[in-house]
Structures are given as C-alpha cells and as structure tokens.
Amino acid sequence: MTRVDRGRLTVLTADGERRVHPAPALHDPDGIDSPAVGDWVALRGELAVAVLPRRSAFTRTVAGRTSAGQVVAANLDLVLVVDALAGPTRARRVERYLAVAWASGATPVVVLTKADLCDDVPAAVAAVAEDAIGVDVLAVSAHTGEGLDALRALLGEGRTAAMVGPSGVGKSSLANALAGAEVAPTRDVREADGRGRHTTTSRELHLLPGGALLVDTPGMRELGLYDDEGVDTAYADVAELARECRFRDCEHRTEPGCAVAAAIDDGRLDPARLLGWRKLQAEARRQELRADARARAAEHARVRALHRAYRTQPTRVR
Numbered sequence: 001m002t003r004v005d006r007g008r009l010t011v012l013t014a015d016g017e018r019r020v021h022p023a024p025a026l027h028d029p030d031g032i033d034s035p036a037v038g039d040w041v042a043l044r045g046e047l048a049v050a051v052l053p054r055r056s057a058f059t060r061t062v063a064g065r066t067s068a069g070q071v072v073a074a075n076l077d078l079v080l081v082v083d084a085l086a087g088p089t090r091a092r093r094v095e096r097y098l099a100v101a102w103a104s105g106a107t108p109v110v111v112l113t114k115a116d117l118c119d120d121v122p123a124a125v126a127a128v129a130e131d132a133i134g135v136d137v138l139a140v141s142a143h144t145g146e147g148l149d150a151l152r153a154l155l156g157e158g159r160t161a162a163m164v165g166p167s168g169v170g171k172s173s174l175a176n177a178l179a180g181a182e183v184a185p186t187r188d189v190r191e192a193d194g195r196g197r198h199t200t201t202s203r204e205l206h207l208l209p210g211g212a213l214l215v216d217t218p219g220m221r222e223l224g225l226y227d228d229e230g231v232d233t234a235y236a237d238v239a240e241l242a243r244e245c246r247f248r249d250c251e252h253r254t255e256p257g258c259a260v261a262a263a264i265d266d267g268r269l270d271p272a273r274l275l276g277w278r279k280l281q282a283e284a285r286r287q288e289l290r291a292d293a294r295a296r297a298a299e300h301a302r303v304r305a306l307h308r309a310y311r312t313q314p315t316r317v318r
C-alpha cells in the first residue's frame with residue numbers, strides 16, 4: 001500500500017500501481033486495524049480483502065480530544081530520526097523522536113542532515129551518539145551527497161524505512177537524494193510555487209533504486225506519544241539507574257538512596273536527560289489516561305446502543 005485516501009487505497013502490484021477499495025470488513029472504527037501505508041494487502045478484483053499481519057506499526061495519537069491511535073505506517077524495519085546539523089544541537093528533540101520510534105517495533109537510526117553546514121561533523125555526531133543509546137548515528141548532506149552511501153547500505157534491499165523529524169530539517173531533500181528523483185517537494189519548491197505540501201496527491205511510499213522502500217507520509221511529521229513503551233528504551237541509562245533506587249516509587253527528587261540523584265551528583269548523568277525522561281513519561285501517562293477515558297466512553301456507548309436495539313426489537317415469542 002502506497003497511499004490511503006478517503007475510501008481508496010493505492011497499491012503497488014507486480015503489474016504496477018492500482019487504485020482499489022477496501023472491503024467493508026477492513027473498516028475499523030478505532031483505526032488501528034485499518035489498512036495503512038506500508039501494509040501488504042490481498043486483492044480480489046478491485047477490492048482489498050485482507051491486511052496481512054504486520055511486523056511493526058508506527059502509531060501516533062490522532063490530534064484532537066480523543067486519544068485514538070492511528071497507524072501511520074506499517075511494516076517498517078527502520079525509522080530514520082532526522083535532524084539537521086545546522087543550528088543548535090538538539091539532543092532532547094532527537095530523544096523524543098527516538099522514544100516514539102522505539103515504540104513502533106522498528107529500529108531507529110539517527111540521520112543528521114546538512115553536514116555541509118557543520119564545521120565539526122565528527123564532534124556533532126559524537127554528541128548525539130552519546131545520548132542515542134544503541135542507535136546508529138549517520139551524518140549526511142543532500143546537497144553534497146556526503147554520507148548517502150552509508151545510509152543506502154543501511155537501508156538495503158527489500159527493507160522499509162520511514163523518516164520522522166521536525167519541519168525544515170531536510171527530510172524531503174533526503175528523500176529526493178535517496179530516490180535520485182524529485183519524489184517529494186522540498187520547502188524551496190513549495191515556497192517557489194506558493195502551494196502547501198498536501199496539495200499534490202503524491203505517493204507516500206517510494207521504491208528506491210537499491211530496492212529499499214521509503215515511507216514519507218505527512219502523518220509521520222507531527223508525532224504524539226501513544227504509550228510509554230519506547231520511553232524507557234530511549235532513556236535506557238536513566239531507566240536502569242531508576243531501578244537501583246532504594247524506593248520502588250522513588251520520584252528521584254530528594255529521596256534517600258536515589259541512584260538517579262547520585263549519578264547526577266557525581267556527573268555520570270546529565271540532568272537534562274532526567275528532565276527529558278520526566279517530560280516524556282508525563283506525556284505518555286497523559287495519553288494513557290486519555291485512552292482509558294476513551295475506552296470507558298466507548299463501552300458506555302456500546303451498552304446504550306445494545307439497549308436501544310433491544311427496545312426497538314419486535315416482541316419476541318417466548
């Protein structure tokens with residue numbers, strides 16, 4: 001599946017691209033099981049009749065009051081957490097995206113763009129790598145081509161990757177550089193023709209020359225945490241220290257025997273990382289509370305509907 005529009009799916013088949021409709025059975029009001037970009041579907045005629053089991057799912061919170069999860073991309077092997085080497089270093093921002101990426105079940109890779117604008121690339125990479133525990137960190141430039149081969153090697157044939165990262169860091173430029181064609185309109189192009197990104201109905205999954213698939217959906221660009229699954233993986237150092245605290249419910253503030261505070265005191269842990277961890281934990285907790293409230297509301301509505309259906313039934317023979 002390369003694209004989902006209202007009621008229509010774009011799929012790549014052995015015979016090329018096609019537009020099909022999802023069978024009614026594939027419609028899931030909660031969104032989680034509805035076909036998403038990156039899904040493999042079985043076709044019967046003009047209908048997509050089944051979604052094959054997913055290896056991974058990148059979920060985001062749907063904007064608004066509800067906390068419904070929405071699968072933005074399915075079956076990702078890699079999530080490229082993209083940030084730019086221009087401007088101030090943004091370790092906390094990278095960590096936030098890493099937490100979301102870990103929760104998806106795919107392997108995150110940090111890709112630092114605009115290497116051509118950075119005076120000391122190795123130092124900048126090392127600074128990010130220090131906090132991106134267990135994650136490869138690559139520096140690339142879409143303008144000079146630096147680092148692209150290393151990234152291509154990582155993508156490999158038949159693997160599916162997606163990009164996440166703040167606006168303007170060079171995701172579209174990177175997609176174009178990898179594809180060797182203008183598959184995504186960059187900010188420069190969009191400004192030149194005065195149109196927004198969403199005006200074109202572009203494919204959201206690109207087949208790259210090396211045989212890798214690159215997902216580029218607008219939905220991946222504004223991320224919310226769906227649950228706290230990825231937070232402790234992104235902050236493995238803090239999470240591990242926290243397990244050594246004397247009290248299991250330690251808040252890591254003034255409690256005696258706090259391993260986190262001790263690590264900060266003797267310089268083993270950057271206090272900014274504890275702050276980042278706290279913020280993400282809090283955000284994830286808020287999401288979970290909202291999800292609970294939503295589940296209760298849905299159950300309530302279901303019971304009400306059942307009662308209504310019961311009342312309007314013709315009198316049954318006993």
Ligand SMILES: Nc1nc2c(ncn2[C@@H]2O[C@H](COP(=O)(O)OP(=O)(O)OP(=O)(O)O)[C@@H](O)[C@H]2O)c(=O)[nH]1
Pocket residue numbers: 113114115116117140141142143144166167168169170171172173174185186187188197221
């Ligand atoms: N010097 C330099 N500039 C770059 C590089 N990659 C992208 N840029 C510039 O950075 C700006 C933003 O690039 P885009 O590719 O549009 O960024 P994006 O992340 O897709 O932005 P959104 O579409 O808003 O999410 C443009 O002006 C690009 O020309 C690079 O490797 N080097």
Ligand SMILES: [Zn+2]
Pocket residue numbers: 242245246250251252253255257258259260261
């Ligand atoms: Zn503690």
